[in-house]
Amino acid sequence: MEIEAIIEKNAVTEAKTEGLLFRGFEKMLEGRSPFDAVYFTQRICGICSTAHSIASSMALEDALGVAVSEQGRYLRDIIHACEFLQNHIRHFYQYTVPDYIKLPQENPLFETDHNDFRLPKTKNDLIVQHYFDSLEISRSAHEMLAILGGKAPHNHGVFIGGATSEASAENISFMRSIADNIRSFIISTMIPDAYAIAEYYPEYFNNGRGYGNLLTYGCFDGYEKLGTLYVDPLVYVDGSVQNLNPRWITENIHSSWYTAKRETYTPEQEIPEPDIKKVGAYSWVKAPRYAGVPCEVGPLARMWLSGEYRHGISTMDRTLARVLEAKKLSEIILTLLNNLIPGVSVQKEYAVPQSAFGAGLTDTTRGALGHWVRIENGLIEQYQIITPSTWNLSTRGNDMLPGPCEKALISTLIENTDNPVEIGRIIRTFDPCVSCATHIFAKGNLVKSFKVVP
Amino acid sequence: MxxxxxxxxxxxxxxxxxxxxxxxxxxxxxxxxxxxxxxxxxxxxxxxxxxxxxxxxxxxxxxxxxxxxxxxxxxxxxxxxxxxxxxxxxxxxxxxxxxxxxxxxxxxxxxxxxxxxxxxxxxxxxxxxxxxxxxxxxxxxxxxxxxxxxxxxxxxxxxxxxxxxxxxxxxxxxxxxxxxxxxxxxxxxxxxxxxxxxxxxxxxxxxxxxxYSTLIHDCCPRHPFFEQGVFAEKLGDETCMFKLGCRGPVTRVDCPIRKWNDRVNWPIGDNSPCIGCAMFGFPDKMKPFISYNTT
Missing domain, CATH: 3.40.50.700 (NADH:ubiquinone oxidoreductase-like, 20kDa subunit)
Incomplete structure (x- = not known):
């Protein structure tokens, strides 16, 4: 991942996000057994692997006509929520904190080349301590995931019908003790740390806004008995909240290294072919649109659309929404654990139809994730995946509208053009699932080139 | 677990x-x-x-x-x-x-x-x-x-x-x-x-x-089910996963002993087959990962 930004008179005038990794999972899935997709697609991303197993299982349930029991959903959603916690805690401490807190410089891992660290030493050093303390907490979220999921990353427990293992009184109480511990850490440590940073970097509430269009496919929603514990499928465009209509989701490849019969297509219509020599393209990332509009996805979108957080849309609001969402998720896990019935098996022997189509749409740590599968002769004929980072790091479509992350960078004020720390901080709040290098151009020259990590 | x-x-x-x-x-x-x-x-x-x-x-x-x-x-x-x-x-x-x-x-x-x-x-x-x-x-x-x-x-x-x-x-x-x-x-x-x-x-x-010196199958706690011919018919069963396509018999690593994530669990312990992810040739030589009725 690379960003190219042009700065003129202390403001970003142009920004391009360039995805520089292509593996071609959609092509690899063609001809495989549909069941294998649950395990295969997890390998798209080791940070959010569970999300892919969930979207894949949902798409296959749709295609196979499998109705998931409430207990099946609880089991699966607990596994998913564990991944949210692991991701959010690591994103905050290992990826966000180093932007604002001076870590021990004698360790080569923490050497930096800028000095915009503003917290007083005692507060700074306390958060340094929490950087290390958090490692045990985030890893315990994966431990909790593995109790029902077998292992993490790349779990085995999420499958068609919900999960492979049933709850037992023993594993429920084990998970509850871990969830309680994580929840205490989030409330007593992580949220105060985030607000402490926010206090010293107030201008970050005024940059990185982007379009302000927000989208979620919904998650932890629509339970028969529990209703919606978090957020329904919603979009916020032009200042109004609307129900999501999945038929308005399209992708465009105008500025991406692909060719296809048409530039704009709905998910089931087209899997474009890679074309690295395409003139005018600048990224492997495509351009998803909702009703023709680029949308931001992720924790802030969900917290806003669910009404949990309405402070604002900005760099710092994105970070605060993420840590507050972690608290919300820890509550959801405890609710789901309280409603699990021990000893209920949700697995059956499933048969693949000769011909079928299914869609699996869910929100996950970084935002809206969709899998669409077409089965012919009992095998995968076509498999479409649109990840959350594709929404946020979208390229320009034939509408020439910048993607949400590009838009969030454009017009950002830069304090010191020799060391534009603002850009990395803004990009990182989108939690891109790929590390990304950034190149800054001013007065036609490359002044700075740096790497932004997830 | x-x-x-x-x-x-x-x-x-x-x-x-x-x-x-x-x-x-x-x-x-x-x-x-x-x-x-x-x-x-x-x-x-x-x-x-x-x-x-x-x-x-x-x-x-x-x-x-x-x-x-x-x-x-x-x-x-x-x-x-x-x-x-x-x-x-x-x-x-x-x-x-x-x-x-x-x-x-x-x-x-x-x-x-x-x-x-x-x-x-x-x-x-x-x-x-x-x-x-x-x-x-x-x-x-x-x-x-x-x-x-x-x-x-x-x-x-x-x-x-x-x-x-x-x-x-x-x-x-x-x-x-x-x-x-x-x-x-x-x-x-x-x-x-x-x-x-x-x-x-x-x-x-x-x-x-x-x-990497032991086969998963040889150290598998479900090996007795294999010996007695008690096989899982679907994921979620707590017996031998062999007939669902388990790759434990060809995969050489110590998962059954070491387990994962502070040793709380592992794939077979989670009632799903090993997919051979630690084997050379994974994934193509290990597919299909899941098959019902292999016999």
Missing amino acids: NEKNINCPNITMRLETASVLVNKAIDAVTMNKIQKRNLIWLELTGCSGNIISLLDGADPDFKSLATQMVKIVYDNSLMAAEGEFAMEKLFNMLGKDYILAVEGAVSTKDGGLYNVIGRFKGESITAYRAIKELGEGAAYVIAVGTCASDGGISAARPNPSKCVGVQDLLNRKVIKLPGCPCHPDWFMGTLAYILLFGEPALDERARPLMF
Whole structure:
């Protein structure tokens, strides 16, 4: 991942996000057994692997006509929520904190080349301590995931019908003790740390806004008995909240290294072919649109659309929404654990139809994730995946509208053009699932080139 | 978490291998008996799953690795330095002493352009170029995970970006730690062994024998079901997964003993078949992962 930004008179005038990794999972899935997709697609991303197993299982349930029991959903959603916690805690401490807190410089891992660290030493050093303390907490979220999921990353427990293992009184109480511990850490440590940073970097509430269009496919929603514990499928465009209509989701490849019969297509219509020599393209990332509009996805979108957080849309609001969402998720896990019935098996022997189509749409740590599968002769004929980072790091479509992350960078004020720390901080709040290098151009020259990590 | 380990002292003892080695290495570094060596963690064409798995290490854990055992001079996801400054740190290691851990396969199509890991002095650095330049000069090269060891899922048919394992591009020994992801103990134990004693004993495919010498099937707590012919008919059954396509009988690694995530569980313990993720040829030679009615 690379960003190219042009700065003129202390403001970003142009920004391009360039995805520089292509593996071609959609092509690899063609001809495989549909069941294998649950395990295969997890390998798209080791940070959010569970999300892919969930979207894949949902798409296959749709295609196979499998109705998931409430207990099946609880089991699966607990596994998913564990991944949210692991991701959010690591994103905050290992990826966000180093932007604002001076870590021990004698360790080569923490050497930096800028000095915009503003917290007083005692507060700074306390958060340094929490950087290390958090490692045990985030890893315990994966431990909790593995109790029902077998292992993490790349779990085995999420499958068609919900999960492979049933709850037992023993594993429920084990998970509850871990969830309680994580929840205490989030409330007593992580949220105060985030607000402490926010206090010293107030201008970050005024940059990185982007379009302000927000989208979620919904998650932890629509339970028969529990209703919606978090957020329904919603979009916020032009200042109004609307129900999501999945038929308005399209992708465009105008500025991406692909060719296809048409530039704009709905998910089931087209899997474009890679074309690295395409003139005018600048990224492997495509351009998803909702009703023709680029949308931001992720924790802030969900917290806003669910009404949990309405402070604002900005760099710092994105970070605060993420840590507050972690608290919300820890509550959801405890609710789901309280409603699990021990000893209920949700697995059956499933048969693949000769011909079928299914869609699996869910929100996950970084935002809206969709899998669409077409089965012919009992095998995968076509498999479409649109990840959350594709929404946020979208390229320009034939509408020439910048993607949400590009838009969030454009017009950002830069304090010191020799060391534009603002850009990395803004990009990182989108939690891109790929590390990304950034190149800054001013007065036609490359002044700075740096790497932004997830 | 439902089964007890097979109660053989030779097998249960192995659980301690990684933490004993890491503690010994840390002691030796602290007492200046051995030097704190440089470690480069290079992420190429993959999913970041191996660095996430490393962070999940419990005993030993990542903190002791990063602060007490080695100097991590480069890791693109965790390091605070960015871009040119980070790339400079990476290429400054050329000619010095460093151990190279590689995660991810190497994309070779169109000169490697399908995976650019950064830019340095105005040039695009492809994964292909990075491994070529840094691989030969490293004191040791450790392929972490199945993609680095053998191409893995990044090289799955039809292999759109023409990915290969690290060994295919280097004229030197590459220690291989396949597994999708690599278990944190396998990596930290191997690294600690190298620091203390040099190259560990390896099998014919350069996997450390201390972790890769037993078949999953032979140590599987569900082996008695196999012997008695009691087979699972669907996922979720608590018997032998053989007839659902379990790859335990061909997969050589110590999952049944070591388990995952602070040893709480593992795939077969979760009532699902092993998919052979630690095997050469994964995923294509291990598919289909799930099949009902194999007999």
